[in-house]
Amino acid sequence: MNGELCAFIDANCDMLAEKILYLQYARQPGLAERYAARDIKLCLRDIKYHLSYLCEAVAVDSVSLFLDYISWAGSLLGNLKLPPEDLIINIECMKEVLIKESGRNSENLLVSYLDPALERLKYKKEVQFSFIKNDSPHFELASKYLSFLINADRVSANKLILEALERNVSIKDLYLHVFQVTQREIGKMWHENKISVACEHFCTAATQQIIAQLYPHIFSAPKNNENKNFNVVAACVANELHEIGLRMIADFLEIEGYNTYFLGANVPKDSIVKTLCERNAHLLAISATMTFHVKYAADIIKEIKKSPQCSNVKVIVGGYPFNVDAGLWKNIMADGYAADMAAVTSEASRLLH
Template sequence: MPTTDVLREHAAQRLYQELDALADYAVNQLGLPSSSTAAGTGTAPTNPEQLKQHLLALANAILMDSPALFEAHMSQVSEQAGAESALEQIAAIRKAVLLRLSVGQYALAATVLSAVTNSLSADPTPAVPGKESAARTDELSALASGYLKLLLAADRPAAQRLLLDEAENGVDVRDIYLDVLQPAQREVGNLWHSGTISVAQEHYCTAATASLMAQFQPYFQRTPRNGRHLLAACVAGDLHTLGLQMVADFLEYEGWNVSYLGASTPLESIRAMAAEQGVDLLLAAASMPHHVPLLRELVTSLRRDAATQHVRVLVGGRPFARDEALWESIGADGWASSAKEAVAVVQSLFNDDQSATQAKPIARAHVR
């Protein structure tokens, strides 16, 4: 009899292999055109493609033994299309996997599907303002609103000049990151999810913020160096870099030498550079659930190589906030939910008072 881990791998592989068939069966349950029908009529197969993404998220959740990964994915669907629509899609997926998977494989999938169904069916808990929001000054809040207004008006030069002037006048660039850029970008995401702005507008705002962060680099490089070196990269397919860049910048302010690779970097390239440069720390993030298995593969490759076994790995991203044990399951040394918290976690991982014989420390940040 196969072990549970082997059964998980088989179930995930079956889903990966049969995405098209499963998606077509699910859309038929929803009364939508299949991918083949849509292709024949010249209509873009939007709904089948969306269901493929749901099935991919389900496969990764099974593989990683983390229903929270699928919950994170379907929560976004619920936010965009409504809980009723998300639940209907989950029910259609359940019927599809019942038809195509073995009994043991279906049992694993059903456990994940049931957990997420129960979560989405529960009464929503009123949102509680976070500590950062409560502590944000009126001035920085006004700056965030002004910055976003200029971006939405497609006035990138004015938006950037607004914040560059503040930095030149002595405002801590870390406060600008946390209390201006982060809330502005979060609102950009909300506007896109709600359909208020287009994909092109979202890309414009994000590109403008990335360009502004590049102009802030000299402020993070003025502090003394601590002799340590970090590598920051997104795994292949992950294009969401702003959060990773913020963490790298905060650590550069703390004295770290930074090698920043940016978006969608092949795993072998990351491992090879970590070995070549003798880095002490790897920063990596999973913006979507399907990036988590790639991060696990990356950590495994680092641990197997004598040249990189010593490298500490700090991860972040929405999937890790959903499942606070996930970072341990992929072999990372810690996780953090913000740039500010990442600094504290890294300080605990690289405590100069530790002896070389001490066990590897475990660190985490719990702030939501």
């Protein structure tokens, strides 16, 4: 049923979006007059986004992913000073149109996703939090580092990290308590429309440049001999361009003594499987930070499990969608899941030892 519904939405997305919009016009007299022709096109685009995210969530059997998207969409409308009821009525119209057009066989499935979304929008409470915790081991260091990045002061950010190394702050602590938390905070700030895409990209690029200076320390650090015979391949799935999180995961496993082979962003499925065979890999770490990319992770896992040469390779997944839905990794038949760098070492040990 999930596959049939997704196929129907994909094939009829334009028609569905128009029906949803015009039904909303009928439910909200005066709404059409609020929008110019350009705005109507944007409304149709947004409805298609809603449909696409619903489709992706249904495909991997995850209500949590759709709820997370709807929460973000609601917050975005709030930041743009648009009435919250616009989105609520839009989702109500989406539910009515989808049930009518897709047939009653899909009704229960649609209700299981759209009713919780409506509840989330109607009774949502904003929760303020930061990834940089006051009680974290290097709160002041992480806070200063983030401030330098946001203010485009890459030189001071670099100096801050090098001075921390001179004070014997470990590479592990820098990765865990500075780089990881600041990258997540930067992503959250973009998500909340507090910084631009350009600012987010600058901050990430700056951190990548700073990390590059640390490799002599990583390669010369004492290694855990228990892991020296295990080969790990790390790759971002096809179309996934956010590589810094997985790069840090690979570095962290390298520090732990594993032999890592980092492939970077946007790696085709066939190339990943071929590399696993060539490197005699024991573990694959794959990253998908966007909901639209979870299906590519699932495809890779299917390909690995049916390949005689690498069917014994264990697969750990990670990235934002897997943090949103803690059971998602099981839905796509992965062997394990790591929420962060600290978790990946214990998960790798569990799977390989």
